[in-house]
Amino acid sequence: DQQVKQNSPSLSVQEGRISILNCDYTNSMFDYFLWYKKYPAEGPTFLISISSIKDKNEDGRFTVFLNKSAKHLSLHIVPSQPGDSAVYFCAASRWDDKIIFGKGTRLHILP
Amino acid sequence: NAGVMQNPRHLVRRRGQEARLRCSPMKGHSHVYWYRQLPEEGLKFMVYLQKENIIDESGMPKERFSAEFPKEGPSILRIQQVVRGDSAAYFCASTPMEGTGSEKLFFGSGTQLSVL
Numbered sequence: 001d002q003q004v005k006q007n008s009p010s011l012s013v014q015e016g017r018i019s020i021l022n023c024d025y026t027n028s029m030f031d032y033f034l035w036y037k038k039y040p041a042e043g044p045t046f047l048i049s050i051s052s053i054k055d056k057n058e059d060g061r062f063t064v065f066l067n068k069s070a071k072h073l074s075l076h077i078v079p080s081q082p083g084d085s086a087v088y089f090c091a092a093s094r095w096d097d098k099i100i101f102g103k104g105t106r107l108h109i110l111p
Numbered sequence: 112n113a114g115v116m117q118n119p120r121h122l123v124r125r126r127g128q129e130a131r132l133r134c135s136p137m138k139g140h141s142h143v144y145w146y147r148q149l150p151e152e153g154l155k156f157m158v159y160l161q162k163e164n165i166i167d168e169s170g171m172p173k174e175r176f177s178a179e180f181p182k183e184g185p186s187i188l189r190i191q192q193v194v195r196g197d198s199a200a201y202f203c204a205s206t207p208m209e210g211t212g213s214e215k216l217f218f219g220s221g222t223q224l225s226v227l
Contacts, residue, residue, distance in 0.1 A: 006153075034215060043115070043202055043218030044154070089153060098144065098167060099216060103153035 003027045004092050006102035014110050019077040021105050023090030026071065030092040034099065035064060035075045038087045047088075048075070077107075085109045113138065116185075117203050117219035125227050130190040130197070132222045136205030142166075143186045144216060145178060148200040160186060193226045200224075 005024045013019040021035075031052040036044035050057040050064045050073070057064050063076045077084055090102040116135040124130050136143050142161045146154040156170040160180040171178065175193075180186040190197055200223050204216035 041220070043220045045218065046215040049215060098156050098159055100156065101154040
């Protein structure tokens with residue numbers, strides 16, 4: 001039973017445009033959501049997070065939106081840059097529990 | 112300012128052998144998680160440990176897998192009698208305190224286990 005779902009295995013976006021990565025979750029008890037970025041042959045690195053009491057969190061070019069009623073969150077990257085090409089993992093947790101990851105979306109930024 | 116250190120980076124084993132994966136958390140971190148990434152899959156939680164204590168091992172296969180985090184030294188993930196299906200990338204992550212759900216994980220670069 002996959003509690004965190006990333007339905008798009010890959011996404012291609014033109015450099016300079018907006019990248020939108022989507023994530024759905026099934027467990028309404030999740031109250032903290034994170035995005036991680038992973039380059040080949042490296043471990044995932046933390047990118048941005050949001051708690052369930054908020055619906056938006058912004059950090060530079062990265063913004064995460066949370067829609068609790070739809071159990072959906074998204075990561076917006078604008079403008080997209082070549083160095084953003086990576087695998088992005090959506091993750092979620094309950095306050096006192098382990099972090100659950102989705103399968104990831106591979107983002108390709110096209111020149 | 113060393114991050115989470117995992118070794119070896121690559122480990123090749125024949126079926127039936129034992130695999131030992133090591134993880135040294137970031138300085139000041141006392142909690143360690145192990146995750147496994149199978150080909151074309153996401154990161155699957157395996158086990159969560161603090162020094163000398165297993166907090167949550169709900170993601171560990173019941174047989175052949177074990178983990179420890181001794182008072183001194185790195186955390187060890189041990190896989191006995193490896194099979195081809197164990198081939199995966201194994202990632203260790205650490206946090207400075209007991210998981211509250213809001214603590215982000217700091218990951219190592221992983222150990223790629225290949226079983227021949």
